[in-house]
Each structure stands twice: as structure tokens, then as C-alpha cells.
Amino acid sequence: MAAEDLEWERSKISNQDVNTLKRLGLMKKEDAIRFPSEESYPNPPMEYRVSFVDHLIRGLSAPIHDFLRGLLFVYGIQLHQLTPNSILHISIFITLCECFLGIPPNWALWKRIFCLRRNGSHNATYNIGGVVICVRTDVDYFDVKFPDSVQGWRKRWLYIHEESANSVEHNIVPFDGSAKIQRRRSWDAEASEEEKKATEALMSRIHQLQNTRGKELSGVQITAYFLRIRVQPLQARKNPLWTYSGENNANRLSSDLSAKDLEKLIRRISRLAKKDPIPSSCRVEPYSSANPLPENHPTMASLPPLPEDGEVEEQAIVAEDNQGSSLPESEVAGSHKSAASHEKEVESDASESTQSLPPAVSPRNKRKRNDAEVLALLKPKKLFLLIRRQLMTLILNPSSALMMRKKYQLLTWLLGQARHILSSTLLLDDPMIKELLRIGSQFIGYREYASRTEEKLAEANKRADALAQKLEQSEAARKKAELVASEAKTEADEAKAKAASVEELQKRLEDAESALNEHKAAQASREQGILKRLKSQSRRTHNQTNQDFDLENPVNDPLLDALSYLELHGSEIREGVANANAGLSALFPYFFPKKEEPPTFLTLAKSFNSSEDLGLKMRQENMKIAVESTVALVADSQQTVDWTKVGDTDQIEQSKWRSLIKAAKPNTKKILAYLGIKPASTPSSSRPEV
The missing domain is CATH 1.10.287 (Helix Hairpins)
Structure with a gap:
């Protein structure tokens, strides 16, 4: 058997995986999926093929699409040899063709974009997921944002029911875990010049979908679209996706997923981070019944060549050494044991075991038979002799653990094939055959039990070592925690000692804040009073001087300075x-x-404050009184006076009158007292008015 067979182990499918498949509608039919029981190597029932949970959630479903059938035949590979990201590549391509180019998946266009590479590393080669679909380096294609790692996908294998096609030769190859992956020229097949001319418009359309500003289409949008409409691109369908009619479409597997389930699924199969938004729709409207294809739209049907009349063209095998090293894929997760050191042992064992085995049914062989016909070709007696020889070798001949495991896997496969043959032959009644089957089954059971026990023991030892390491870590953590707690207690005591002073300071601060608030309130009240007084004085001053106080900027205000001086x-x-x-x-x-x-x-x-001189007026009034008093005095003396001459001032000499008045002045008080008039208090130095 091939060294790659070492990768198979017991399938480990969780309840979460089963629930995901149910929500996606992939288990709607009772016989659509079967889960392995205790076998550690795939032994699919009739009409079942080996697949993986991560294949199904990326668009695979049985019966598979004719385009995928053609790819498997042309490239000479089996379904389990494709990686999950390769399956997603095919799903996106079919969705792109049917929903955004309006054509069936085109083989010529596929060859212009993709090629195949061997998946492996420097110290191991893989059979499970040993082939990777890659975008050619000279092609500008959608950024699909594949995840960096698909953890543990090889451990989640199961059986899917592949219904037989009308033509037997169109059925995909039955599972053959012993078949080696061999590089073929078809892996690098390029489009011919005629095919390039025919698909040039399609390549231009893809470039336009990628780079139209504001309407850029991405691989994540295409993935989200086929997950949202609940149609598996890799499932055989009567109607293409450009006729999709919504919820009542016959190709839908389930109802719409919830927003949470859809987001979780897209993040699982892509490299989107939590901060990256999930596209709610495509920026370019896909073709559907609501957006039908334009009239006279070319279909350009082109599928990979399927075998005709039961014949499959032999594809040329290319030596790996001539093609460079294998291409390691980022999604390969976990460690895989290398078989390089046991290469000779494996080859010798394989040559021994395959002498009596039928040729592997694969695209490189001419096929006209289904699974039942292939099993019928095995000669029962020869098969049971081979089983006995392998059983004796396992029991009697000691060998390395690697050889024991390879022989054990071969014996398991042989017994599985024997059970199918016994169901249709009379050899089941042979006592020797019955005893041989019982011993073989019992030995297989013991080996599986021992293998599981060893695995559990190794796992228990590993867990014990991990627990011991964790115990040491926890002990160190405990000591560190005790030290930290002691330091924290000391700091708490110091803080508690300072708490009293802090409270006192806080109280003093509160008292200071209260005094400050009271002072601020008094100052504000005082300022309000001053402002009120200033406004009042401003109104009064304005009424008197037609000039306002500068209440906003009182500096260097002369009126305000005057007011301040006045108040002072x-x-x-x-x-x-x-x-x-x-x-x-x-x-x-x-x-x-x-x-x-x-x-x-x-x-x-x-x-x-009148314009006339009140002092002069008063003296004139007093002079008038004095003259009137003089006249009255003269009249009272009964003397005859010529008043015309007296009144004629022009005839009176001024100097003479001055002397007369001056002479009469000492007697003025006496005269006035006589007349009963109170003398006026005029200054003696006043100039007499005439």
C-alpha cells in the first residue's frame, strides 16, 4: 500500500458539525449522508463515496455536478484528494459563470484561470487533500481570502450517497485509498488559441467585475451569495442559477439561514476578521428570474471531456522530479507522519498484496463496470487465501510498527470486500471460511481495542504530564500570589494609617471650600451692588451730562474716577x-x-446763577430806597425843592454829588431809622451808583 494511507484515522465528527449539516439541509434525505462507526479506515457502502464535512459546507452535495465529474476524470484524481479550499474554488467558479457571466461553467475559461499542483511538504506527501487547485500566476482573479488554516478537516470524513448516473461510465470513481496521486499533463493543460479567442470577452467581463469603481465584485461576495440562496453549486441541478426564483426554487436545500449562522459560516470558510463586515449583498446584481439574461445572450457551453462509450482517455503521467517540488498548502493542519524512512517496506508490501487484488478503478483505466461488477471479478477462494496469509503474517511474523499498521489496514480492506462477496455466494456455508472470518474479525477487534487502548494511554500520559506542569505552574502562582497578598496587606495597613490624616485634610479642605464659597458669594453680592450703583449713577450722569459710564471697561474712565472721588x-x-x-x-x-x-x-x-448781576441789582434797589427816603425826608421837612433841577443830572457836577453823598453817609443809618427802614448791609467800599 502507498505511504499516503498513513493519514487516515478514525473519523471525529462533533454534534456541532451534525447540526450545521442539518441547518444547511444536507441531511434532508435519510440516505444522503452516513457517518462512520468505529472504523479507522474508510469502507464506504455501495454507491457511497468518501467526502468531508468541510467539503459539504463549501458547496459540495450529491449527486455532484457534471463539471466536477469532468474535472475528476480529466485530472485523474478522486474526490477525497481535493482540499477544502479547492472545493471552494470550484463552487465560486460555477457561481461566477452562472450568476454573473450568464453561462454554464466553461472548461476553456477554467483552463485559462486554474491549474493543479501537488500538495505536500519536504518530509511528507499527502493522499488526503494531496491536490490543490491554484490560480495561474499570470491571471488576475478574485481575491477569495482563503483561511490560513483549516484545522483538523481530514479527521471529519463521512460517506455521501452518489446516485448512479444513467450511463455507468459517468459515475465518479469508487473510493480507492491505495491509489497513488500521480501528476499528469492535464494538470497544466492550457486553453488553445481558438479557446482563448472564444473566452476573451469572458476574461474582459471578469476584469470589469473586479475593477469597476463602486461595483467591485469579490470572492467573499460570491461565496456569501450561494450560501444565502441555499443552493449548492457543486450539486447536479436541472436548472442553472440564472433562473433562480427565490424561496420556491426547486434547487434550494433549506430555508434561509439566520444572520448569525450565515456570518459564522462565512467567517469559518474565509479569512475575514471579526472587524471585517460580512457582505449583505453583491455589489453587482446577479442574474436570476428577477434579473433575466439579455436577449440572444450566448450560452458558450463547454464541459470537461467525459468518457464516451465507456472509454476514458489515458492521461499522460509526468514524473514528479521533472515538475519541481510539491506545493504546500496553508490549509494543511496538524502533523502527518512521513513514510520516507519505510519506503522500501511499503513498496514490497504493496506489491505482495496487489498480486491478487483487482486493478484500481480510476480515470486512467478503461471502465465499463460499476462497484458490484468490480467486486464480482474477485475470485473468492483466492481472496480468502490472501486474507489467511495476511492474518498469519500479522500473528506470527514480528515486524516494525509501521509494517504492522499497513498490514492491518490491508487486512481490514480485504475483509470488507469479502463480506460483500459472501452476501452473494455460497461460500458463507463453508465452516473453514466461517472460522477464518471469525478469527480475522476477532483479531481486528483486538487490534482496534489495543490501538484505542494505546491511544488512550498515551493521551492519559500526555494529560498527566500536562497536569503536572500545570500543578507546578499553579504552585509557583500560589507562592507569587501569597507574596503579592502580603505586599498588598502592608500597603493596606499604610493606607489605613494615612486614612485619618486624609480624612482630616479632607475636612479642612471642605471647610476651606465652604469659606471660599461664602467669600465668593459675598464678593458676588458686593459686585452686584456696585454694578447696580454704577448703573444708577450712569443713568443720573447721563441725564445731566449726556455721557455714559463705561461699565464694561471702567479703567481710565474719567467719569468713574470722578464718581469714586465723589463717593470718597x-x-x-x-x-x-x-x-x-x-x-x-x-x-x-x-x-x-x-x-x-x-x-x-x-x-x-x-x-x-442768572445772567444779571444780582449784587448790582440789590445795591440799585437800595439806592432807589435811599433816594425815595431822601425825597420823603425832604417832603416831610416841608422844604421847597426844584426837583427838575435835582433830576437834571447833567447840571449836577459829579464830584459835587460825590462829596454830598459822602458827607451824608454817616447820617444814613439815622435817617433810615427815622423812616423805619432797616439799612442794607452793603460794603462800605462799594462804588455809589447814580
Whole structure:
């Protein structure tokens, strides 16, 4: 058997995987999927093929699409040899062709974009997922954003029911885990010049879909679209996706997924981070019944060549050494044991075991038979002799663990084939055959039990080592925690000691804040009072001077300075004003004998601030009284006076009158007293008025 067979192990499918398949509608039919029981190597029932959970969630479903059938035949590979990302590549390509180019999946266009490479590393080769579909380096294609790693996908294998096609030769190859992957020239097949001309418009359309600003189409959008419409691209369908009609479409496998399930599924099969949004729709409207194809739209049907009349063209095999090293794929997860050191052992064992085995049914062989016909070709007696020889070799001949495991896998496969043959032959009644089958089955059971026990023991030892390491880590962590707790207790005691002073400081701070608030309130009240007074003074000053105080910017304001000076000497000014009011009230009857004294000081002051000389007026009034008194005195003396001559001032010499008045002045008080007139208090130095 081939070294790649070492990759198979017991399938480990979780309940979460089963629920995902149910939500996707892939288990709607009872016989659509079967899960392995205890076998550690695939042994699919009739009409079942080996696949993986990660293949199914990326668009695979049985019966498979004719385009995928053709790819398997042309490239000479089996379904289990494709990686999950390769399956997604095919799903995206078929969706692109049917929904955005409006054509069936085109083989010529496929050859212009993709090629195949061997998947492996420097120390191991893979059979499971040993072939990778790659975009050619010289082609500008969609950025699909594949995940960096698909963890453990090889461990989640199962059986899918591949219904037999009308023509037996169109059925995909039955599972053959022993068949080696061999590189073929078809892996690098390029489109001919005629095919390039025919698909040039399609390549231009793809470039336009990628680079139209604001309407860029991406691989993630295409993936989200076929997951959202619930149609598996790799399933055989009667109607293409450009006729999709919504919820009632016959190709839908289930109802719409919830937004949460859809987002979780897209993030699982892509490299989108949590911060990257999930596309809710495509920026380019896909073709459907709501957006039908334009009239006269070319279909350009082109499928990979399928075998005709039961014949499959032999594809040329290319030596791996001539093609360079294998291409390691990022999605290969987990460690895989290398078989390089046991290459000779494996080859010798394979040659021994395949002498009596039928030729592997694959695209490189001419095929006209289904599974039942192939099994019928095995000669029962020869098969059971081979089983006995292998069983004796396992029991009696000691060998390396690697050889034991390879022989054990071969024996398991042979017994599985024997059971199919016994169901249709009479050899089941042979006692020797019965005993041989019982011993073989019992040995297989013991080997599986021992293998599981060894695995559990190794796992238990590994867990014990991990627990011991964790115990050491926890002990160190405990000591560290105790040290930290001690330091924290010391810091807590110090903080507690400082708490009293902190409380006192806090109280003093609160008292200071209260005093400051009271001071601020008093200052604000004072400022409000000052502002009110300034406004009042401003109104009064404006009424008197037609000039306002500058209340916004009182610096260098002469009126405000005057007001401040006035307020500073307010009491003195008020006393002066009161004295002035009293003095003016006393003088008012002398200056204004016939008038009533004004009620306010301002009006009283204005009375003395007239344009005429009140002092002159008063002296003139006194002079008039004096003249009248003189006339009365002369009349009372009964003397005859020529008043015309007296009144003629032109005839009176001024100097003479001056001397007369001066001579009469000492007797003025006596004369006035005689006449009953109170003498006026005029200064003696006043100039006499004529």
C-alpha cells in the first residue's frame, strides 16, 4: 500500500458539525449522508463515496455536478484528494459563470484561470487533500481570502450517497485509498488559441467585475451569495442559477439561514476578521428570474471531456522530479507522519498484496463496470487465501510498527470486500471460511481495542504530564500570589494609617471650600451692588451730562474716577451742599423780596446763577430806597425843592454829588431809622451808583 494511507484515522465528527449539516439541509434525505462507526479506515457502502464535512459546507452535495465529474476524470484524481479550499474554488467558479457571466461553467475559461499542483511538504506527501487547485500566476482573479488554516478537516470524513448516473461510465470513481496521486499533463493543460479567442470577452467581463469603481465584485461576495440562496453549486441541478426564483426554487436545500449562522459560516470558510463586515449583498446584481439574461445572450457551453462509450482517455503521467517540488498548502493542519524512512517496506508490501487484488478503478483505466461488477471479478477462494496469509503474517511474523499498521489496514480492506462477496455466494456455508472470518474479525477487534487502548494511554500520559506542569505552574502562582497578598496587606495597613490624616485634610479642605464659597458669594453680592450703583449713577450722569459710564471697561474712565472721588468725599460734599442751601435760603429774600423761595436746592442755586448781576441789582434797589427816603425826608421837612433841577443830572457836577453823598453817609443809618427802614448791609467800599 502507498505511504499516503498513513493519514487516515478514525473519523471525529462533533454534534456541532451534525447540526450545521442539518441547518444547511444536507441531511434532508435519510440516505444522503452516513457517518462512520468505529472504523479507522474508510469502507464506504455501495454507491457511497468518501467526502468531508468541510467539503459539504463549501458547496459540495450529491449527486455532484457534471463539471466536477469532468474535472475528476480529466485530472485523474478522486474526490477525497481535493482540499477544502479547492472545493471552494470550484463552487465560486460555477457561481461566477452562472450568476454573473450568464453561462454554464466553461472548461476553456477554467483552463485559462486554474491549474493543479501537488500538495505536500519536504518530509511528507499527502493522499488526503494531496491536490490543490491554484490560480495561474499570470491571471488576475478574485481575491477569495482563503483561511490560513483549516484545522483538523481530514479527521471529519463521512460517506455521501452518489446516485448512479444513467450511463455507468459517468459515475465518479469508487473510493480507492491505495491509489497513488500521480501528476499528469492535464494538470497544466492550457486553453488553445481558438479557446482563448472564444473566452476573451469572458476574461474582459471578469476584469470589469473586479475593477469597476463602486461595483467591485469579490470572492467573499460570491461565496456569501450561494450560501444565502441555499443552493449548492457543486450539486447536479436541472436548472442553472440564472433562473433562480427565490424561496420556491426547486434547487434550494433549506430555508434561509439566520444572520448569525450565515456570518459564522462565512467567517469559518474565509479569512475575514471579526472587524471585517460580512457582505449583505453583491455589489453587482446577479442574474436570476428577477434579473433575466439579455436577449440572444450566448450560452458558450463547454464541459470537461467525459468518457464516451465507456472509454476514458489515458492521461499522460509526468514524473514528479521533472515538475519541481510539491506545493504546500496553508490549509494543511496538524502533523502527518512521513513514510520516507519505510519506503522500501511499503513498496514490497504493496506489491505482495496487489498480486491478487483487482486493478484500481480510476480515470486512467478503461471502465465499463460499476462497484458490484468490480467486486464480482474477485475470485473468492483466492481472496480468502490472501486474507489467511495476511492474518498469519500479522500473528506470527514480528515486524516494525509501521509494517504492522499497513498490514492491518490491508487486512481490514480485504475483509470488507469479502463480506460483500459472501452476501452473494455460497461460500458463507463453508465452516473453514466461517472460522477464518471469525478469527480475522476477532483479531481486528483486538487490534482496534489495543490501538484505542494505546491511544488512550498515551493521551492519559500526555494529560498527566500536562497536569503536572500545570500543578507546578499553579504552585509557583500560589507562592507569587501569597507574596503579592502580603505586599498588598502592608500597603493596606499604610493606607489605613494615612486614612485619618486624609480624612482630616479632607475636612479642612471642605471647610476651606465652604469659606471660599461664602467669600465668593459675598464678593458676588458686593459686585452686584456696585454694578447696580454704577448703573444708577450712569443713568443720573447721563441725564445731566449726556455721557455714559463705561461699565464694561471702567479703567481710565474719567467719569468713574470722578464718581469714586465723589463717593470718597461724599459726606463732606453733602455737608457743603446743606450749608450752601442754608446760605442761599437766607440771601434769597434780600435778592428776591417779591418771590417765593424754591423747594429744591438745585432750583434755588439756579436762581442765583442768572445772567444779571444780582449784587448790582440789590445795591440799585437800595439806592432807589435811599433816594425815595431822601425825597420823603425832604417832603416831610416841608422844604421847597426844584426837583427838575435835582433830576437834571447833567447840571449836577459829579464830584459835587460825590462829596454830598459822602458827607451824608454817616447820617444814613439815622435817617433810615427815622423812616423805619432797616439799612442794607452793603460794603462800605462799594462804588455809589447814580
